[in-house]
Amino acid sequence: MITKRIVLHFPHRLADQPIVYKLVKDYDLEFNILKAYIAPEKGGLLVLELSGEDKNYEQGIQYLKRIGVKVQALSQDIIRNDRRCSHCSVCVPICPAGAFLVEPLTREVHFDDSKCIACGVCVKACPLRAMEVRF
Template identity: 35%
Template sequence: MITQKLLLHFPQSATEKPIVYHLVKDYNLIINIFRARVTPEEDGFLVLDVTGNEEDIRQGMAFVKSFNIQVNEANKGVRWDSSKCVQCGNCIPHCPTEALYISDKKSRKIDFNSSLCVECLSCIENCPFGACSSIF
C-alpha cells in the first residue's frame, strides 16, 4: 500500500460522473480529499491523498485521465514563494502539519515541505508578506 498526494485539474465542463465513487468502488482506493473546487463553467481542482496498491492507483488514474482530467503529482494547490518569504516565522503556529517549518534552529530559516501540506490555507490568511498562495 502506498499513499500519493495528487492534484487533479478538471478542464471546463469535464464530466458529471462521480469519479471519486468509482475510484473507491472499482479501483479499491482510499481517498482523502483535502480541498476541492469543481464548479460548472470554470476550471476545477481537487487535491487528495490516494492510498492503495500501486497497480490500482495506476489504473485508477488512467480512468481519471480518460475524462481529460490532468493528474499532477508534483504541483500542489498551495504554493510557497521563497522570494517573498522573509523567514519571520509567523506561519509556524498556524501550520497544523509542520509543512512550513524552521529548517535550521540556529539560522531560523523557514522551509516548506509540500508533501505534508493538507491545504488548510491558514498560511495564506496569516502570511503578512503574501508568500503563500493557492492556485485555485
C-alpha cells in the first residue's frame, strides 16, 4: 500500500476527459482532492492524495504520464526559503496539517513536507514570507 501527495498539471486538451475516474476504475486507486482549478484555455491543476497497491499506483502514474499529464511530488512545489525563515514559530499552530514542528532544544522550526496539504495558509501568515507555493 502506498499513499502520496502529488500535483498534476493537465494540458488544455485533456480538460474534458474523466481522468481521475479512470484512476479509480482501471487502477483501483483512492483519491482525496486537496486543491483543484481549471484555467480556461490553459489547462488545469489538481493536487491529490493518491493511495493504492504499489503496483496499481505505479501503473496509474504511468497512465497519467502517457496521456500527457505532468506529475510532480507535492513537496517539490511547497518550498520553505531557509534564508528567509527566522524560526519564529508563528506558523506552527496555524498549519491545519501539523507540518511544522519546533525542535525543543534549539527551538528551530522543522517543515515536514510529507504532511503538507498545500492549503497555503502559512504562505500569507508567515511574517517574513518564507513559505512559497509554486503552482
